Amino acid sequence: MPTIHVNGAPREYQAEPDTPLLWVLREQLGLTGTKFGCGIAACGACTVHLDGVPTRSCVRPVSTVEPNEKIVTIEGLSRDGSHPVQKAWVALDVPQCGYCQSGMVMAAAALLKANPNPSDADIDDAMTNICRCGTYNRIRAAIKAVAQGSTRQAGLNIQHTDGSVA
Numbered sequence: 001m002p003t004i005h006v007n008g009a010p011r012e013y014q015a016e017p018d019t020p021l022l023w024v025l026r027e028q029l030g031l032t033g034t035k036f037g038c039g040i041a042a043c044g045a046c047t048v049h050l051d052g053v054p055t056r057s058c059v060r061p062v063s064t065v066e067p068n069e070k071i072v073t074i075e076g077l078s079r080d081g082s083h084p085v086q087k088a089w090v091a092l093d094v095p096q097c098g099y100c101q102s103g104m105v106m107a108a109a110a111l112l113k114a115n116p117n118p119s120d121a122d123i124d125d126a127m128t129n130i131c132r133c134g135t136y137n138r139i140r141a142a143i144k145a146v147a148q149g150s151t152r153q154a155g156l157n158i159q160h161t162d163g164s165v166a
Contacts, residue, residue, distance in 0.1 A: 003067050006031070007076025010067070017063035021055075022046045024062045025073060033074035033102045037130075044129025047103035048073050054110040054126075074102035077109060085109045088142035096133035103129050108143050117147050 001012040004021075006029060013024045020039075025031045025048070034057060037045030041056035048057045049072040050065065065071065077083045081090070085108045088094075095101045104127070111118055111126040118126065123143055131139070 002062075004062065004065050004071060005067065005069065006071045007073060013062065015062055018061050019063075020058050021048070021060045021062045021065060021071070022057040025057060025071075031073045031075050035099060035102060037100065037103075042130065043100065044103040044107060045100045047106040047129060049106060049110055052110065052113065054107045072106075074106060077106065083109060084146045085112065085142065088145045092138055092142045092145065094135055094138040094142050096131075096135050100129060100131045100133075104131065104139060108139070108146075112143065112146055118143065 001014055003010045003012050004024070005011070006025070011029055013028045015024050015028065022034060022036060025034050026036070034048055035045040036058060037043035039058050041059040044056060046056055046058040047054050049055065049070075050060075051069050052072075078086060081087070083105075085105050089101065089105055094104075107127055107129050111123065115122055115126075120140070123140055127136075127139060127143075
């Protein structure tokens with residue numbers, strides 16, 4: 001049986017080679033935080049990290065994922081919602097309906113890991129996910145709060161994964 005490495009553990013799956021990674025994650029592994037939105041990699045609701053790179057899982061055939069590649073889903077970003085991006089999302093009331101937000105959080109976390117202090121243009125370039133509710137201003141504010149450490153001044157006390165407090 002083929003194996004993929006998800007959220008820190010090897011996981012076996014059984015699927016046709018052209019099955020999208022999204023469906024293996026959701027239907028076989030029970031990781032339903034990653035959402036189906038469009039099926040054509042346009043909306044980003046299905047965003048996961050593949051070796052740290054935000055990847056649209058709805059169009060990525062599971063057979064193209066190497067066993068040594070590390071997949072991280074929203075469930076693996078932090079088990080208890082303590083990732084700084086997740087805390088900022090909650091503290092700043094980013095979600096409205098929430099459907100796209102797991103993909104948004106994954107895209108924002110990858111952006112901040114690659115670029116800890118992104119400009120507005122950097123955020124615009126990286127955050128290509130679609131939010132039908134239009135919470136883009138709150139998304140930008142949450143990313144900036146984590147990047148600038150301004151969450152401490154707002155009383156949000158967001159702890160970064162390295163132990164520092166924003």
